Amino acid sequence: MKIGIVSYGAYIPRYRIKVEEIAKVWNGDPSALKGGLKVFEKSVPALDEDVVTIAVEASRNAIERGNLDAKRIGAIYTGSESHPYAVKPTSTIVAEAVGATSDMTAADFEFACKAGTAAVQVCMGLVGSKMIDLGLAIGADVSQGAPNDALEYTAAAGGAAMIIGRNEDEIIAEIECTSSYTTDTPDFWRREGQPYPRHGGRFTGDPGYFKHVTNGANSLLKKLGKTAKDYDYAVFHQPNGKFPERVAKSLGFTQEQIEPGLAVTNLGNTYSGASLIGLSATLDIAEPGDRIFVTSYGSGSGSDAFSIKVTENIKKCAKDVPTVEKLLSNPIYLDYGKYAHHKGKIKF
Amino acid sequence: MRDVAIIGAYTTVFGELWEKSLRDTAVEAGVGAIEDANVAGEEIDAMYVGNMSGGKFVGQEHIGALVADYAAGLAREFHIPSTRVEAACASGGLALRQAIMAVSSGFHDVVIAAGAEKMTDIDGTGVTDALAAAADREWEGIMGATFPGLYAMIARYHMHKYGTTSEQLASVAVKNHDNGVHNPIAQFRNKITIDQVLRSSKVADPLRLLDCSPVTDGAAAVVVVPADIAKKYTDTPIYVKASSQASDTISLDDRRDIATLDASVFAGKWAFEMAKLTPKDIDFVEVHDCFTIAEICAIEDLGFFKKGDGGRASYDGDTRIGGKIAVNPSGGLKACGHPVGATGIKQACEAVYQLRGEAGKRQVPNAKYAMTHNVGGSGATCAVHIFSNER
Amino acid sequence: MPVPRFWREQKGRYNLIGTYCKKCGKHFYPARSICPFCRRSGEIEDFQFKGKGEIVTYSVIHASSEDFDHLTPYILAIVKLDEGPCITTQIVDEPTDIKIGDRVKAVFRRLGSDGKAGIIYYGTKFVIDN
Known part of the structure; x- marks a missing residue:
């Protein structure tokens, strides 16, 4: 039995702030920051947007792209580290808003930046065991960076939804295999009740991101007996533009392979949405037969790696659903004052 | 049905009455009207009190009983029936209509119609919220519809459809301030210019602060009796020639035409039919100018000007005292202020003062027929009355 | 607003579900349980609107109640849905040259919340449909 993505959809708020604008407030050096991060601007939610609205828009795009009946969805899992409620599921609101039936299961996931891919894996299990027909896995975030923290330059807003199924006539991208790598590595966290996350600075690099992405990716490649050369595209979690480039290179992937899925430069880090938005951007341009390698990373820490093969069915996708490129176009730029208002940094 | 007359009228000063409570102003108006009518407390049969939102403005409901209690012992000594009437900003007009119907039907002989609102005990955003409750709370209010916002959407549509301009809107406020200068109860007794209106802060584009009636405390009352016994109390009874009321959809979005208040159209039409009069017979009209666009719509919808011509007419001075028809000689809601539940009664008071020839420098010369027009919400309720000093 | x-009204707010009268074919949003045209002889059924329409009129709100203060200035509008009914809504994402007649489409947004600790209200607003 094959399991795979039967449709996908992304959503990115229209608002952006440029790195220069943030740097201006904190006397940062914009060219050094841009060079160091390889991020030029980041998305910011509208005043009335949050993880729920982003998850709903992404899910509606996925349902529309696949021309699917929402009543077939048997499970909805929304991965995020910025759910609007501490207690009260995002996923039930998504279910109601996409017109799903009540005869399904739902829950919210949190695993820093990889909660979205964790949701994909759980849906694969439920679909593969025939407990459900279709599963809706969402990664979405409106992440917070404390004022003048390095994260403030990248913490962005956006999300993507993957609908997982097993009907060969519907699968647009078969998930050939997935594997994960998980350890207890506290490189980034946010305590209950705290508005901003804390992180281990440079500790987030080698012991965190690089170790987990590399081990997760290698374990999957080994399992499948494949190398980087067997793939047309690769997507890695993108907290900034530098990390995915470095890890890709070390794993033997080329810049060309990761370029289509590298949305971070003009988007920032959408946390739980990041790998799935990268995958969406890649699916937007992929052709039948293309192989896509995806590895997410979530602090705390873990990585989920996927080997995906695009099928002929991708040609059947609805064409008028916005691509990631389209979602990134036509931004509305904010100054820092308005950005602070949008992010709730100004208290009423 | 019996003919009905007003034999007494009283309006408190309108404004920010920091030292006066809701009951203080209501009692002042009630007692003032009784004294003006020269009736004794024992003679009063019933009372109707227009009040929009005692609950939200001062945390008080049961306004009918409250006012009867504090007004000359009407509750404790005489136990008269006292009824609160609520229809948003048309509460006063409807209270008057209830009083007229009670007398006309023969149920009661001497009835007080009062209106009172105390709006300054809560802050501006609270007032905005209370007033927004007159719209459809579930489907307009939840989307952030404010009252200025709803009228601004009427204004935008009127401008789009008829070419009405911001200057024309502003001319309504300028004229009403000019009239208000001569009204001792008016909240604003200063002249303003079109330029000042156009430079005032934006409230709900295209409406600016000086396009809007203010937040006001105040009360008014009249005494209504059968016309046949009116001369027993006064030499100058003012006769009720018509009392009408019409409804429309609660939501602005559901209307036949966004720029037309059908409730005004029908209440106006029915009032003219009842009085056997036409717009040409009316010497002056007190219309519900909660916003400048509201006056423009009113003078069109009541038939004084062709639909779409209200802006031009206002700008050209046709609505000034001495113009084609004097509109809001009192200064209207704009200059007098708009204590929502009191406004409908205050309009009737102005009709009484004018038709008695007591309006001083704002007197409409030789006025014989007066119309009052009181709107609730964005036009879901409208009460229209026609009065005359001749039976 | 109490929970x-x-x-x-969640279903209606999230997915623009109103009603229509099978007898006269008129659509209603918000839902009406009695057709105002056919009255008791009407036949009312649920109806999901497609979420496309055009701006009939609008205002930019600068002074609001406390619940909407943080959004000012925001655009309040009446939108005529393609199926017929007009609804009051907000036009979001700051269109620069909005005008009457502009085409719009539905989006899912926060409508408000019951203070900082209370429930969050979600529903439908509109953006310019380019």
Whole structure:
């Protein structure tokens, strides 16, 4: 039995702030920051947007792209580290808003930046065991960076939804295999009740991101007996533009392979949405037969790696659903004052 | 049905009455009207009190009983029936209509119609919220519809459809301030210019602060009796020639035409039919100018000007005292202020003062027929009355 | 707003579900249980609107109640849905040259919340449909 993505959809708020604008407030050096991060601007939610609205828009795009009946969805899992409620599921609101039936299961996931891919894996299990027909896995975030923290330059807003199924006539991208790598590595966290996350600075690099992405990716490649050369595209979690480039290179992937899925430069880090938005951007341009390698990373820490093969069915996708490129176009730029208002940094 | 007359009228000063409570102003108006009518407390049969939102403005409901209690012992000594009437900003007009119907039907002989609102005990955003409750709370209010916002959407549509301009809107406020200068109860007794209106802060584009009636405390009352016994109390009874009321959809979005208040159209039409009069017979009209666009719509919808011509007419001075028809000689809601539940009664008071020839420098010369027009919400309720000093 | 008052209208607010009268073919949003045209002889059924329409009129709100203060200035509008009914809504994402007649489409947004600790209200607003 094959399991795979039967449709996908992304959503990115229209608002952006440029790195220069943030740097201006904190006397940062914009060219050094841009060079160091390889991020030029980041998305910011509208005043009335949050993880729920982003998850709903992404899910509606996925349902529309696949021309699917929402009543077939048997499970909805929304991965995020910025759910609007501490207690009260995002996923039930998504279910109601996409017109799903009540005869399904739902829950919210949190695993820093990889909660979205964790949701994909759980849906694969439920679909593969025939407990459900279709599963809706969402990664979405409106992440917070404390004022003048390095994260403030990248913490962005956006999300993507993957609908997982097993009907060969519907699968647009078969998930050939997935594997994960998980350890207890506290490189980034946010305590209950705290508005901003804390992180281990440079500790987030080698012991965190690089170790987990590399081990997760290698374990999957080994399992499948494949190398980087067997793939047309690769997507890695993108907290900034530098990390995915470095890890890709070390794993033997080329810049060309990761370029289509590298949305971070003009988007920032959408946390739980990041790998799935990268995958969406890649699916937007992929052709039948293309192989896509995806590895997410979530602090705390873990990585989920996927080997995906695009099928002929991708040609059947609805064409008028916005691509990631389209979602990134036509931004509305904010100054820092308005950005602070949008992010709730100004208290009423 | 019996003919009905007003034999007494009283309006408190309108404004920010920091030292006066809701009951203080209501009692002042009630007692003032009784004294003006020269009736004794024992003679009063019933009372109707227009009040929009005692609950939200001062945390008080049961306004009918409250006012009867504090007004000359009407509750404790005489136990008269006292009824609160609520229809948003048309509460006063409807209270008057209830009083007229009670007398006309023969149920009661001497009835007080009062209106009172105390709006300054809560802050501006609270007032905005209370007033927004007159719209459809579930489907307009939840989307952030404010009252200025709803009228601004009427204004935008009127401008789009008829070419009405911001200057024309502003001319309504300028004229009403000019009239208000001569009204001792008016909240604003200063002249303003079109330029000042156009430079005032934006409230709900295209409406600016000086396009809007203010937040006001105040009360008014009249005494209504059968016309046949009116001369027993006064030499100058003012006769009720018509009392009408019409409804429309609660939501602005559901209307036949966004720029037309059908409730005004029908209440106006029915009032003219009842009085056997036409717009040409009316010497002056007190219309519900909660916003400048509201006056423009009113003078069109009541038939004084062709639909779409209200802006031009206002700008050209046709609505000034001495113009084609004097509109809001009192200064209207704009200059007098708009204590929502009191406004409908205050309009009737102005009709009484004018038709008695007591309006001083704002007197409409030789006025014989007066119309009052009181709107609730964005036009879901409208009460229209026609009065005359001749039976 | 008390929780049940919002909750009972959720379906209509999230997915533009109103009603239509099978007898006269007129659509209603918000839902009406009695057709105002056919009255008791009407036949009312649920109807999901497609979420496309055009701007009939609008205002930019600068002074609001406390619940909407953080959004000012925001655009309040009446939108005529393609199926017929007009609805009051907000036009979001700051269109620069909005005008009457502009085409719009539905989006899912926060409508408000019951203070900082209370429930969050979600529903439908509109953006310019380019």
